[in-house]
Amino acid sequence: MTEEKTHHPEPSYLVNTGKYKGLMSWLTSTDHKRIGIMYMYAMMVFFIVGVLLGEIMRLELFRPGQQFYGPQTYNGLFTIHGIIMIFTVVIPGLAAVFGNFSMPIMIGAKDVAFPRLNLFSFYLYILGAGIALTSQFLGNGPPDTGWTFYAPYSIQTHTNVVAAVFGAFVLGFSSILTGLNFIVTMHRMRAPGMTFFKMPLFPWSLYATAWIQVLATPIVGITLLMVVAERWFRIGFFDPSLGGDPVLYQHLFWIYSHPAVYIMILPAMGVITEIIPTFAQRKVFGYKAIAVSSLAIALVGYFVWAHHMYTSGMSPTARWIFSLLTFLVAVPSAIKVFNWVTTMYRGSIDLKPPFLFALGFIFLFMIGGMTGLTLGALATNVHVHDTAYVVAHFHYIVFGGVGFAFFAAIHYWYPKMFGRMYNFKRANWAFGFLFIGFNLLYFPQFIIGIQGMPRRYFDYLPQFTLGMQLSFFGGILLLIGIILMLTNLFSKKGAKAPDNPWGGRTYEWTIPSPPPLENFEVMPVMGPDETPYDYK
Amino acid sequence: MSTETVHITPYRTYAWVLIALLTFTFLTITVTWIDLSALTVFVALTIATIKAGVVLTYFMHLKFESSLFRVFVIMVLAIYVLVILFTLSDYLFR
Numbered sequence: 255m256t257e258e259k260t261h262h263p264e265p266s267y268l269v270n271t272g273k274y275k276g277l278m279s280w281l282t283s284t285d286h287k288r289i290g291i292m293y294m295y296a297m298m299v300f301f302i303v304g305v306l307l308g309e310i311m312r313l314e315l316f317r318p319g320q321q322f323y324g325p326q327t328y329n330g331l332f333t334i335h336g337i338i339m340i341f342t343v344v345i346p347g348l349a350a351v352f353g354n355f356s357m358p359i360m361i362g363a364k365d366v367a368f369p370r371l372n373l374f375s376f377y378l379y380i381l382g383a384g385i386a387l388t389s390q391f392l393g394n395g396p397p398d399t400g401w402t403f404y405a406p407y408s409i410q411t412h413t414n415v416v417a418a419v420f421g422a423f424v425l426g427f428s429s430i431l432t433g434l435n436f437i438v439t440m441h442r443m444r445a446p447g448m449t450f451f452k453m454p455l456f457p458w459s460l461y462a463t464a465w466i467q468v469l470a471t472p473i474v475g476i477t478l479l480m481v482v483a484e485r486w487f488r489i490g491f492f493d494p495s496l497g498g499d500p501v502l503y504q505h506l507f508w509i510y511s512h513p514a515v516y517i518m519i520l521p522a523m524g525v526i527t528e529i530i531p532t533f534a535q536r537k538v539f540g541y542k543a544i545a546v547s548s549l550a551i552a553l554v555g556y557f558v559w560a561h562h563m564y565t566s567g568m569s570p571t572a573r574w575i576f577s578l579l580t581f582l583v584a585v586p587s588a589i590k591v592f593n594w595v596t597t598m599y600r601g602s603i604d605l606k607p608p609f610l611f612a613l614g615f616i617f618l619f620m621i622g623g624m625t626g627l628t629l630g631a632l633a634t635n636v637h638v639h640d641t642a643y644v645v646a647h648f649h650y651i652v653f654g655g656v657g658f659a660f661f662a663a664i665h666y667w668y669p670k671m672f673g674r675m676y677n678f679k680r681a682n683w684a685f686g687f688l689f690i691g692f693n694l695l696y697f698p699q700f701i702i703g704i705q706g707m708p709r710r711y712f713d714y715l716p717q718f719t720l721g722m723q724l725s726f727f728g729g730i731l732l733l734i735g736i737i738l739m740l741t742n743l744f745s746k747k748g749a750k751a752p753d754n755p756w757g758g759r760t761y762e763w764t765i766p767s768p769p770p771l772e773n774f775e776v777m778p779v780m781g782p783d784e785t786p787y788d789y790k
Numbered sequence: 791m792s793t794e795t796v797h798i799t800p801y802r803t804y805a806w807v808l809i810a811l812l813t814f815t816f817l818t819i820t821v822t823w824i825d826l827s828a829l830t831v832f833v834a835l836t837i838a839t840i841k842a843g844v845v846l847t848y849f850m851h852l853k854f855e856s857s858l859f860r861v862f863v864i865m866v867l868a869i870y871v872l873v874i875l876f877t878l879s880d881y882l883f884r
Binding site: 441469509560569571576 | 858866869872873876877879880881882883884
């Protein structure tokens, strides 16, 4: 390894060595690292659009009554905000970006098992996102169903639902192919000596995620096609006036879309599990418990879908079964949190930006998780169902959890990705704005939700004004944080990054920054006594 | 990799599988002429399941692959059965 640090004969993956130059060299590259970076840039664009749409909604909600636009526009805005953020940002999220960039290196492979399929998945992602966005501008106006496309309204509305649904369908294919690719990669391409229980925990989380992607995504694909079939051919699947059952739609939709929450959060948990031992310089506590809890979350998480449907008219028997299962899925999640905290115990903590974001993740994820139990309990759910409380809860999980883990991951692997460092002080400031802004934005929503503010409403009663205005100012702070973070990372070229700036032990820190095209000059072999986290 | 062997299935086996699939297809069509009332869907799904099993076993080589693949298929089927059961906990108890 010392020899590798002194000279890097292989050019980095950022240097064009192929047939094409410039943009084409990226668009035709099957290198997992380049594909990961392409996902990242695409996702960042979608994320910024989604954030701005959210801010426009908050602006309208600043005062009761109509301010800038009417209710139909508001319906369209929350629908496209949801479609963009869920289907093009958080579902592919960490798996598509960091799973692609880091996972093959972390298991000692040169690439994923099917590199061309990987590039095809990226193109499907762009195509699906393009179709979903086009739905805004074609047909009879932007869809107004919410990202959940609930029947029978999605069957009856005259807005352009079919295009949005088809976009989500294509995005689903991208997800399935990525999942399949990752499963095969982790089964077939691990370094010699790296058994499954010696694999780093980020790949473990991706393995659990990939199974959900492969097994759950087809269900939503078919469901969305059923909506199209019902709209075009009047087949009565879901619309009661055609003999269908609207609750069946909710079952089918959530059979995918609840596991999709685990598609989002499991890789986020995996990233946090990488960052904490590195910055505490401490062997991860309960390696096997974390690995197995990823699988347990994936498995149990598959069977909790109907907790979204307590008030839909479902049978009381199903309600208590799904409530019980929902409480059970909290157990493996809590195991992870316990293990992260215990890993830090007596560690040599180095409070660098990635670790700060990881701590932010734990705090916000805990609030999101605990409030999830309020929603999972039958009696309390009836009171807060479809209120701003739900909006706050899932933003704490999806943005406070997945978003902050994404930010942690980008600050963690950025030096490896680009071979450059960033300004720590600015990163810390960005974290401060993001963390305070986030809590100011979403915490009031818990309170006004309990007080009875419904979600997806364009107008509200005067007693909710203070909560809405606090949320507005939180949104502004959050926006400042995002701008600070992105300009810090992408506007200035930082100092050259060393190969291992954080003292990490997994394979990506043993190779140059940025990595050479085929990752390893000498393929790594894991010795019988080695583990991925050989700290003290 | 060195421990793996490549299995070559004789054409005759594939021919028999094809004949079996065609037979089941005719059977599917034939039973539609018989009034099985409540059992109609059950019979149609049973025949379809047998056909899918034959395809998985021979055309998709499950019979000749390592047991890991069988574990995967069983796991998927188990999840499918559980999804149906949990969904029925709504429909059967409304």
